[in-house]
Amino acid sequence: MPRSLRERLAILSDAAKYDASCASSGTVKRDSASGGLGSTEGSGICHAYAPDGRCISLLKILLTNFCVYDCAYCINRSSSNVERARFTPEEVVWLTLEFYRRNYIEGLFLSSGIVRSSDHTMEQMVRVARDLRTTHGFNGYIHLKTIPEASPALIEEAGRYADRLSINIELPTDAGIAAFAPEKRPDGIRRAMAGVRLHIEDAAEPTLRTKTRRRFAPAGQSTQMIIGADGASDATILAASARLYGGYRLKRVYYSAFSPIPDASAQLPPVKPPLLREHRLYQADWLYRFYGFSIEEVTASGADGMLDLDIDPKLAWALAHRGRFPVDVNAAPREMLLRVPGFGTRTVDAVIASRRHRRLRLDDLARLRVPLRKARPYIVAEGWTPVRLLDRSDLAALVAPQARQLSLL
Amino acid sequence: MHIVALQGRGDLLEWRDAARRLFVAGLAPEQLDWRIAGEGGLFGAQPLPPLPATRPAPRVPRAFLDIAETVVCHADAGRFALLYRLLFRLQDDGTLLSMAADVDVAAAWRMTKAVRRDCHKMTAFVRFREAPEGARRRFVAWFEPDHHIVARTAPFFARRFADMDWMILTPKGSAALDDGALTISDAPAAKPDLEDPTDALWLTYYASIFNPARLKVKAMQSEMPRKYWRNLPEAALIPDLIAGAPARVAAMAQQQAHIPPVFHDRIQARRAWDQRDVSPPPGTMAALREAARSCTRCPLHCAATQTVFGEGPDSAALMIVGEQPGDREDLAGRPFVGPAGDVFDRSISEAGIDRAAIYVTNAVKHFKHEPRGKRRLHKTPDAGEIEHCRWWLDQEIALVKPKLVVAMGATALFALTGEKGRLSDLRGQRLRLEGGRELLVTVHPAYLLRLPDAERAAAETAGFRADLAEARRRLAQLRETPIAPPVPAWMEPAPGGA
Numbered sequence: 001m002p003r004s005l006r007e008r009l010a011i012l013s014d015a016a017k018y019d020a021s022c023a024s025s026g027t028v029k030r031d032s033a034s035g036g037l038g039s040t041e042g043s044g045i046c047h048a049y050a051p052d053g054r055c056i057s058l059l060k061i062l063l064t065n066f067c068v069y070d071c072a073y074c075i076n077r078s079s080s081n082v083e084r085a086r087f088t089p090e091e092v093v094w095l096t097l098e099f100y101r102r103n104y105i106e107g108l109f110l111s112s113g114i115v116r117s118s119d120h121t122m123e124q125m126v127r128v129a130r131d132l133r134t135t136h137g138f139n140g141y142i143h144l145k146t147i148p149e150a151s152p153a154l155i156e157e158a159g160r161y162a163d164r165l166s167i168n169i170e171l172p173t174d175a176g177i178a179a180f181a182p183e184k185r186p187d188g189i190r191r192a193m194a195g196v197r198l199h200i201e202d203a204a205e206p207t208l209r210t211k212t213r214r215r216f217a218p219a220g221q222s223t224q225m226i227i228g229a230d231g232a233s234d235a236t237i238l239a240a241s242a243r244l245y246g247g248y249r250l251k252r253v254y255y256s257a258f259s260p261i262p263d264a265s266a267q268l269p270p271v272k273p274p275l276l277r278e279h280r281l282y283q284a285d286w287l288y289r290f291y292g293f294s295i296e297e298v299t300a301s302g303a304d305g306m307l308d309l310d311i312d313p314k315l316a317w318a319l320a321h322r323g324r325f326p327v328d329v330n331a332a333p334r335e336m337l338l339r340v341p342g343f344g345t346r347t348v349d350a351v352i353a354s355r356r357h358r359r360l361r362l363d364d365l366a367r368l369r370v371p372l373r374k375a376r377p378y379i380v381a382e383g384w385t386p387v388r389l390l391d392r393s394d395l396a397a398l399v400a401p402q403a404r405q406l407s408l409l
Numbered sequence: 410m411h412i413v414a415l416q417g418r419g420d421l422l423e424w425r426d427a428a429r430r431l432f433v434a435g436l437a438p439e440q441l442d443w444r445i446a447g448e449g450g451l452f453g454a455q456p457l458p459p460l461p462a463t464r465p466a467p468r469v470p471r472a473f474l475d476i477a478e479t480v481v482c483h484a485d486a487g488r489f490a491l492l493y494r495l496l497f498r499l500q501d502d503g504t505l506l507s508m509a510a511d512v513d514v515a516a517a518w519r520m521t522k523a524v525r526r527d528c529h530k531m532t533a534f535v536r537f538r539e540a541p542e543g544a545r546r547r548f549v550a551w552f553e554p555d556h557h558i559v560a561r562t563a564p565f566f567a568r569r570f571a572d573m574d575w576m577i578l579t580p581k582g583s584a585a586l587d588d589g590a591l592t593i594s595d596a597p598a599a600k601p602d603l604e605d606p607t608d609a610l611w612l613t614y615y616a617s618i619f620n621p622a623r624l625k626v627k628a629m630q631s632e633m634p635r636k637y638w639r640n641l642p643e644a645a646l647i648p649d650l651i652a653g654a655p656a657r658v659a660a661m662a663q664q665q666a667h668i669p670p671v672f673h674d675r676i677q678a679r680r681a682w683d684q685r686d687v688s689p690p691p692g693t694m695a696a697l698r699e700a701a702r703s704c705t706r707c708p709l710h711c712a713a714t715q716t717v718f719g720e721g722p723d724s725a726a727l728m729i730v731g732e733q734p735g736d737r738e739d740l741a742g743r744p745f746v747g748p749a750g751d752v753f754d755r756s757i758s759e760a761g762i763d764r765a766a767i768y769v770t771n772a773v774k775h776f777k778h779e780p781r782g783k784r785r786l787h788k789t790p791d792a793g794e795i796e797h798c799r800w801w802l803d804q805e806i807a808l809v810k811p812k813l814v815v816a817m818g819a820t821a822l823f824a825l826t827g828e829k830g831r832l833s834d835l836r837g838q839r840l841r842l843e844g845g846r847e848l849l850v851t852v853h854p855a856y857l858l859r860l861p862d863a864e865r866a867a868a869e870t871a872g873f874r875a876d877l878a879e880a881r882r883r884l885a886q887l888r889e890t891p892i893a894p895p896v897p898a899w900m901e902p903a904p905g906g907a
Contacts, residue, residue, distance in 0.1 A: 056615065078672065
């Protein structure tokens with residue numbers, strides 16, 4: 001008996017949940033004032049949260065979970081006994097529009113197992129995006145997973161309709177990919193990412209005749225790496241991220257703690273997903289992207305290239321570089337304020353704006369929502385000098401979070 | 410003490426008119442008691458008594474109006490007094506608002522943030538249910554905001570859901586779009602009875618997208634606090650999903666590895682067939698190119714996108730050798746397509762050379778770079794890397810058999826000859842490679858791009874062009890004369906050389 005739409009929705013969303021990406025932000029502004037349905041306004045909206053703490057912003061589903069690849073970490077690999085199902089492109093279009101109208105979602109994140117050929121699969125996904133945009137005037141967010149081996153013409157078309165394209169690298173080293181995803185070609189993945197970057201940059205140039213800019217994946221491209229499936233260290237993972245950000249201008253690298261899957265490959269014993277490690281990697285990634293840290297600085301202090309699980313990477317760096325502190329909040333340059341444990345980018349902006357008018361004291365910082373217990377040993381403020389604290393050998397214990405952050409698990 | 414009672418439903422004008430009259434009447438913040446009409450024994454908004462004007466109207470920066478517009482939406486009873494205090498203090502200190510650490514400013518920011526968050530949560534958590542259709546499809550939602558935000562948030566829904574009729578009802582007002590016309594009311598609405606069969610699909614999705622191995626209930630609740638749950642259909646599933654998670658994880662752990670399904674073997678068999686050896690015949694350019702794709706002779710391949718192999722006819726008479734691919738070349742997989750490639754293309758065409766007729770390659774086939782912030786900065790390859798990559802260059806020369814080779818830059822010269830001499834000493838000379846092939850030396854086009862002085866750059870570019878023109882002339886001569894017999898020493902000047 002053929003499965004109902006609801007049964008297939010259950011299978012094909014279960015199959016999609018191991019992809020961490022959920023963003024629906026950073027695209028161009030659109031609305032439906034001149035027709036159609038939907039809008040995008042800079043920052044995306046998380047319409048719900050599941051008890052795994054992840055936001056639900058997009059209808060994240062696979063077109064099909066049949067797949068000819070046999071990647072060890074994947075629930076949909078060809079050797080898995082997971083239930084299989086497929087949607088028609090029309091069904092995905094219908095689900096997206098009806099979910100969108102009820103304000104459940106911001107748009108669609110469509111991925112697929114590879115069936116028949118890469119081109120056939122990519123073509124089906126592009127068809128969904130094209131129908132949504134051209135037939136139904138859908139102005140919401142579309143994220144398409146890109147199949148590296150698909151023909152350039154299909155990728156070009158995908159970029160025309162989608163806000164974001166992504167290609168998952170999954171593992172940080174070529175050796176890891178060879179061991180766990182034997183059918184994937186790491187060089188093919190890199191070439192595809194390079195191609196997407198070139199398309200995006202070409203589209204940003206105004207055309208000679210009309211001076212208009214073409215549209216190609218305005219929210220850029222992203223990727224995902226699975227954490228803890230292979231033996232790669234945090235330093236290896238973050239160095240791979242830096243290469244991806246630098247080489248292909250990725251908007252995001254997602255880190256996804258390897259999570260046990262039903263009917264797992266014998267290659268991967270089921271373990272608790274390393275959620276805390278995933279969290280530290282995101283923190284390190286943020287330090288690299290927004291706080292002026294290089295990857296080497298972030299990973300240098302940890303043993304065997306692993307980040308410290310007990311303290312966040314910025315605090316770890318500060319403890320290893322006490323000579324650079326304390327920092328005078330009333331005088332230090334922005335770059336140095338960004339390195340103070342407990343100071344976020346917004347705090348730093350507020351400190352810089354406020355200190356133009358008067359010298360800041362600790363209680364001023366408290367009002368700026370600075371966690372003083374954490375930041376105090378590293379700063380000088382009006383009426384506050386921390387010299388003794390910085391010299392204490394038990395400083396790490398003093399400033400470390402009191403309850404180990406097991407709540408994250 | 411004057412009692413000032415306002416409706417307080419998020420309307421800035423109401424507060425502004427009152428505040429302006431009170432200010433003009435010379436009343437200080439501590440003389441006023443701001444109230445909400447209908448609360449604390451008050452029955453309605455009472456008109457202010459006529460007050461004599463004692464001073465001119467207050468002046469405020471634009472930023473204050475933005476903050477005030479948001480703060481009046483807050484449900485806190487103290488919001489009007491706070492705004493009046495800020496208004497009062499701003500007259501003495503126009504920069505007050507940039508002091509985020511000030512007590513009043515911090516309080517205003519806190520309220521602003523709360524209102525914005527409430528607006529954001531409204532855009533996220535409103536759930537439309539379909540109602541019987543009229544001419545257009547019609548949807549109704551019930552939502553309970555903390556603050557007076559319906560008027561602020563309604564335009565968002567109008568921009569997004571323009572092609573349907575909808576209505577959002579809340580205890581703090583309602584908004585509706587009818588045939589494209591937006592109407593907003595601040596009167597409290599009653600909770601309607603809503604049902605929609607599509608909710609069942611949404612609940613299926615919500616339950617299936619949840620990963621039981623990553624239970625993080627606190628993270629969920631900080632973004633989706635319980636107070637919203639009663640109006641979210643999916644929230645009804647949460648307790649069971651949480652309760653069932655440990656058992657599902659345990660079941661996964663205990664599961665034995667299954668025998669793969671039948672189609673897996675079929676797929677594997679077909680893959681083996683697809684991957685049978687179809688590589689091009691050895692000794693051809695196609696075979697060499699294919700082999701170079703997976704080159705791991707040196708570590709440069711680790712950080713590069715791909716091997717950038719030479720490009721051009723297999724039997725080109727002229728071969729031009731550069732240093733290594735740059736950022737663009739690495740991405741595109743073709744030599745000389747970046748900024749230096751543009752200089753190169755322009756210069757060879759000015760020198761009368763057709764790029765399609767020549768073979769263009771690099772001494773090193775992978776992009777060597779180092780991160781500088783988020784950019785990849787070119788790094789000159791070292792002798793070892795050039796040495797490793799020379800194997801490919803030698804093969805290219807052996808297969809293409811050019812009559813003339815042009816080395817652009819010191820790296821190319823070193824790769825072709827092993828010579829580390831100064832480029833300027835050898836420029837303009839006719840050198841010989843092993844096998845009797847002739848070699849000319851010139852600068853690398855990237856060098857021309859790096860010259861800061863415009864005059865010098867123009868002169869050097871002209872010199873580069875002249876070298877290329879000389880290559881073209883020499884090539885024409887060489888085409889008429891057979892290649893001279895091999896001469897062991899590469900440095901020996903060719904006959905007729907300068």
